[in-house]
Amino acid sequence: MGMEYDEKLCKIPFFMIHKELLPFIGMDYDQYKILQIGESHYLNQREGNAQVHIEDFMKNWWESPCQNLLEKSSSVGWVNTRDVVKRYMDGNGTYTIFTNVLKSFSSVVLKHDLPHITLADKSRYHYFAFMNFYQMPSLYAGERYWKSLNMDDHNNQEKSIRMWAKCMEESCKVVDQVIGILNPKMIAFTSTAAGNDYKNYKKAKYAKDSRVVYTSHPQTPYTWNKPLKSLGQKTGKSQFEEMLKKIYNLD
Numbered sequence: 001m002g003m004e005y006d007e008k009l010c011k012i013p014f015f016m017i018h019k020e021l022l023p024f025i026g027m028d029y030d031q032y033k034i035l036q037i038g039e040s041h042y043l044n045q046r047e048g049n050a051q052v053h054i055e056d057f058m059k060n061w062w063e064s065p066c067q068n069l070l071e072k073s074s075s076v077g078w079v080n081t082r083d084v085v086k087r088y089m090d091g092n093g094t095y096t097i098f099t100n101v102l103k104s105f106s107s108v109v110l111k112h113d114l115p116h117i118t119l120a121d122k123s124r125y126h127y128f129a130f131m132n133f134y135q136m137p138s139l140y141a142g143e144r145y146w147k148s149l150n151m152d153d154h155n156n157q158e159k160s161i162r163m164w165a166k167c168m169e170e171s172c173k174v175v176d177q178v179i180g181i182l183n184p185k186m187i188a189f190t191s192t193a194a195g196n197d198y199k200n201y202k203k204a205k206y207a208k209d210s211r212v213v214y215t216s217h218p219q220t221p222y223t224w225n226k227p228l229k230s231l232g233q234k235t236g237k238s239q240f241e242e243m244l245k246k247i248y249n250l251d
Helices: 003-009 013-017 053-059 067-072 081-089 097-109 119-128 147-153 158-182 192-199 221-225 237-247
Strands: 034-038 128-134 185-189 210-214
Touching: 003 158, 013 158, 034 097, 034 158, 034 192, 053 067, 067 210, 081 119, 081 128, 097 119, 097 128, 097 237, 119 128, 128 158, 147 158, 158 192, 185 192, 185 237, 192 210, 210 221, 210 237, 221 237
Parallel strands: 034 128, 034 185, 185 210
Antiparallel strands: none
8 A cells, every 4th residue: 555645545634533444445455446435334333233323423423533433332343444345355254344445446447357256366456446325334234224214213313414414514524525636536425325426515625526427335246236217227236347448448
């Protein structure tokens, strides 16, 4: 990872507090400069046994490291962007959110199909940078960010709406700062929820930038290969691959 990027990223106020959410920057990022933006990390807790709630994040998350919240919810190893990518490339977990975009990249750009991805193949993710859009973890394991807020605030939506608004403001700010530093050739929002929230936020600096592509979530073949109305009846995979061809002038 280029030290020149880290020096600048570490000066972003949010990352000065939450170093665990620093984007992953591959060692070969400068060759293709693709920034993949996912949805969110999530806490290691479920609705019936939650130890951490919206109000805990409201009080502290945007001003302090909040290691205690991660420890209380047994989520220290769950909420770390660079560790997640490292585990993937070390072969510890499937993480198809990376595998499916890597397969498309390899097929379209490198002209090498990956029907069965190996540990050596996974190292090609060093051509990418990765971060999540929501700069606060989902409150419940496996749940989308907004749904987790609703689940936690089931009596009314006052807290969840305020938390969502704050998270949107901070997340868009951080994403725009990261894009400005990394100067990617291609920016792929690989989550319809995150992509829609970003492009509909009035202050989002790069929402209509020609380098940006919005896709569905690559986590499963169903989500990645299903034509969606929001994508003009195209699949997330086809959107991603068409943008690769456009950015890198490929047939």
